Every structure is written in structure tokens, then in C-alpha cells.
Amino acid sequence: MLTSFGWGVILTILFSFWVTYKIGQRQLNAGKGGMGCLGFGYTFLVVVCVIGMSLGGVIGIGSSIYTKAKVLMNGASYTSKVVNYTSYDSYDSDSGSYTTMYTAVVEFTTNEGDVVTYSPSYSSSSKPTIGSYIKVFYDGSTNKAMDFSVGSIVLFIGSLLLMTVLLFVFFGILLFAMNYxxxxxxxxxxxxxxxxxxxxxxxxxxxxxxxxxxxxxxxxxxxxxxxxxxxxxxxxxxxxxxxxxxxxxxxxxxxxxxxxxxxxxxxxxxxxxxxxxxxxxxxxxx
Incomplete structure (x- = not known):
């Protein structure tokens, strides 16, 4: 039985096939001749990749933004304390060197008296200071948390910009295929x-x-x-x-x-x- 992801892949392929056909019709109406089998296949490959990445990126980023916005609106604000951190080595292919990246581990106590441990969704080359404080929002009904820091704000704005670019790309292809x-x-x-x-x-x-x-x-x-x-x-x-x-x-x-x-x-x-x-x-x- 197909999952929702499988149905999404099938619908994306069918939609991309239709968009490729409409692009071919636009080319014919412009007097540039047909694409041929090879041209149709190449155009379809490009279209399905672009549409797949655009729709997948918009759905993924949109879901993440929706979750964070929901925590921000429904959650309570807490002051969390950095109690530990994790680290990993990130390889830079340009310089050929490794950089140690750190992710803070914080704890805070909710209004109900529960102790919650949370790690932000971003890492930094700066080692977190044990005992420092980070403002977080926590929604007890979903057990979701969101930190309110420079890194999270930059990540949030960057996600919005990327989603906007993907939407423009998707609608651009659609308008072009519809002969607008x-x-x-x-x-x-x-x-x-x-x-x-x-x-x-x-x-x-x-x-x-x-x-x-x-x-x-x-x-x-x-x-x-x-x-x-x-x-x-x-x-x-x-x-x-x-x-x-x-x-x-x-x-x-x-x-x-x-x-x-x-x-x-x-x-x-x-x-x-x-x-x-x-x-x-x-x-x-x-």
C-alpha cells in the first residue's frame, strides 16, 4: 500500500509530465518546432527535478516554520541554563581543514515543575559557556521547544527566504508552461x-x-x-x-x-x- 510520500512522488511525476507537454506546446506555438523524444526526455528530467525540489523544499521548510510559529504563539517563555554541549568536526572542502562545531544542551523547569532538556537546532564554532542563559519557548502540549537567539533568528529568516525563492521558481515554471x-x-x-x-x-x-x-x-x-x-x-x-x-x-x-x-x-x-x-x-x- 502506497504511503502519502509515495502518492506525492507519483503525483509529482505526472504533474511534471503535464508541464513538460505544455512547454512543448508553447514551443510549437512559437514556431520553434517540436522537442523530439530526446528533447522531451531531457526537459522532463529538468522539470521533475526542479518541481520535486521546489515542492519538497516548500513543504519541508513550511512545516518547520509552522511548527516553530505554533510553539512561539502557544508556548510559554522560560529562561534555560546551558548545562552541557555536544561537538562534532565539520570538514571544509575549500580549505581542506576541519572545524569543531558545538551545540549547547540546556535545561529549564516548566511551570508544572517538569525539568526539560533541550538542544537548539543550530551549531556554532564558538564553545557554549556553561552556566549561561538562553531564552526558550516551550509548548507542553506538543513537547516542542524553540530557542530565541541570534542563531535561531538567522535560521528562521534564512528558511523564509529559501522558501520564497522555491515558490518563485515553481510558479515561474508553471506560468511558462501555461503560455503566460x-x-x-x-x-x-x-x-x-x-x-x-x-x-x-x-x-x-x-x-x-x-x-x-x-x-x-x-x-x-x-x-x-x-x-x-x-x-x-x-x-x-x-x-x-x-x-x-x-x-x-x-x-x-x-x-x-x-x-x-x-x-x-x-x-x-x-x-x-x-x-x-x-x-x-x-x-x-x-
């Missing part, structure tokens, strides 16, 4: 990427550097100076980027086949006619 005009989709992607995604990633990265500067492992003084310099430069760069997207528009110029370059240009002031048109539209919507 992709102009508005591309505009939305450009706006979200330039005005939301890139700024959030830059601020998160800068925040992690600041956290490492104040709370990271002990390093030589020149490393701290270099890190401080990078933080200052990155912070100024973030400020300049926010100023650019507030005062400028991005003009996309095609540099070669399949390659585009975005250049900031001053925003065009609205003319009186555009302002009157927008006012009429606003009154009509009201």
Missing part, C-alpha cells in the same frame, strides 16, 4: 530580488560579522582589526545600496545572448498627467 506572458513575472522577480532579497541577505551577513566580532572566539588583534574594517565597509555599502534603490531605478541592458546588466539611473519624476491618472485610478478603486 513572462514580462510581469520578470519585473516582480527583479523588484523582489533588488529591493528585498539582496538587502535582507546583506543585513543578515553584516549582523553575523558583528556578532562574531563581539561574541566570537578569541583571535589575534590584527584579525579583529581586519574584521572591524570589513564590518565598517559592508555597513557603508549597505547604506549606499539602500540609498541607491530609494533614489534610482534599474535599467536593464542586454549585453549578450541570455545575459543582462542592471545599471542604476535616476528615477523619473511623475508628470502631472501621470499624477492625475493615478489619482483617478485611486478614486475608482475606492
Amino acid at each position: 506572458d513572462m514580462t510581469n513575472y520578470k519585473r516582480i522577480i527583479q523588484y523582489v530580488g533588488l529591493n528585498i532579497f539582496i538587502p535582507v541577505v546583506m543585513v543578515l551577513f553584516d549582523g553575523l560579522l558583528i556578532y562574531a566580532f563581539f561574541y566570537g572566539n578569541s583571535v589575534p588583534w590584527f584579525v579583529s582589526v581586519l574584521l572591524g574594517f570589513v564590518i565598517v565597509v559592508l555597513t557603508l555599502g549597505i547604506w549606499g545600496y539602500f540609498k541607491m534603490i530609494r533614489e534610482s531605478d534599474i535599467e536593464w541592458v542586454k549585453t549578450s545572448t541570455g545575459s543582462w546588466s542592471g545599471n542604476p539611473v535616476p528615477k523619473k519624476p511623475k508628470t502631472k498627467r501621470e499624477g492625475a491618472s493615478n489619482a483617478r485610478k485611486k478614486r475608482a478603486n475606492e
Whole structure:
């Protein structure tokens, strides 16, 4: 008997087959000819991989976010104490070296008098301090806990960003297969990427550097100076980027086949006619 996972795999394959067929129809309608058996098979392989990863990632990440949000809303807040930690060696293929990663083990007592042991879902190269305190939320009805720290916040925001990207990829393929005009989709992607995604990633990265500067492992003084310099430069760069997207528009110029370059240009002031048109539209919507 098939499980829900098995049915999900079958439905994903059937849906991917239909999407591949619709992409082939779009290509025929555009006068580019049929894909052929080999082209259809290659396109189907790409589509099923992208859709499978997109849907699987959205379901997995969405379920994790839902669980954490439910704990945050229904759970009680406690101050937990770090009583121990676990460690493991993480291999860096770029440098060919190992880094010891640590995961804290905390304990707290619930309002009912139960002692709960909990480990956060993230690890750090900084060794946890025994006896330090971490704020956690705990839902006794589900025995689920969530810590409220810099690492968990970064992980939560990163999961949201990844889920948003996967959703955009999924709907992009679906709209393309349904023969929709992709102009508005591309505009939305450009706006979200330039005005939301890139700024959030830059601020998160800068925040992690600041956290490492104040709370990271002990390093030589020149490393701290270099890190401080990078933080200052990155912070100024973030400020300049926010100023650019507030005062400028991005003009996309095609540099070669399949390659585009975005250049900031001053925003065009609205003319009186555009302002009157927008006012009429606003009154009509009201």
C-alpha cells in the first residue's frame, strides 16, 4: 500500500509530465518546432527535478516554520541554563581543514515543575559557556521547544527566504508552461530580488560579522582589526545600496545572448498627467 510520500512522488511525476507537454506546446506555438523524444526526455528530467525540489523544499521548510510559529504563539517563555554541549568536526572542502562545531544542551523547569532538556537546532564554532542563559519557548502540549537567539533568528529568516525563492521558481515554471506572458513575472522577480532579497541577505551577513566580532572566539588583534574594517565597509555599502534603490531605478541592458546588466539611473519624476491618472485610478478603486 502506497504511503502519502509515495502518492506525492507519483503525483509529482505526472504533474511534471503535464508541464513538460505544455512547454512543448508553447514551443510549437512559437514556431520553434517540436522537442523530439530526446528533447522531451531531457526537459522532463529538468522539470521533475526542479518541481520535486521546489515542492519538497516548500513543504519541508513550511512545516518547520509552522511548527516553530505554533510553539512561539502557544508556548510559554522560560529562561534555560546551558548545562552541557555536544561537538562534532565539520570538514571544509575549500580549505581542506576541519572545524569543531558545538551545540549547547540546556535545561529549564516548566511551570508544572517538569525539568526539560533541550538542544537548539543550530551549531556554532564558538564553545557554549556553561552556566549561561538562553531564552526558550516551550509548548507542553506538543513537547516542542524553540530557542530565541541570534542563531535561531538567522535560521528562521534564512528558511523564509529559501522558501520564497522555491515558490518563485515553481510558479515561474508553471506560468511558462501555461503560455503566460513572462514580462510581469520578470519585473516582480527583479523588484523582489533588488529591493528585498539582496538587502535582507546583506543585513543578515553584516549582523553575523558583528556578532562574531563581539561574541566570537578569541583571535589575534590584527584579525579583529581586519574584521572591524570589513564590518565598517559592508555597513557603508549597505547604506549606499539602500540609498541607491530609494533614489534610482534599474535599467536593464542586454549585453549578450541570455545575459543582462542592471545599471542604476535616476528615477523619473511623475508628470502631472501621470499624477492625475493615478489619482483617478485611486478614486475608482475606492
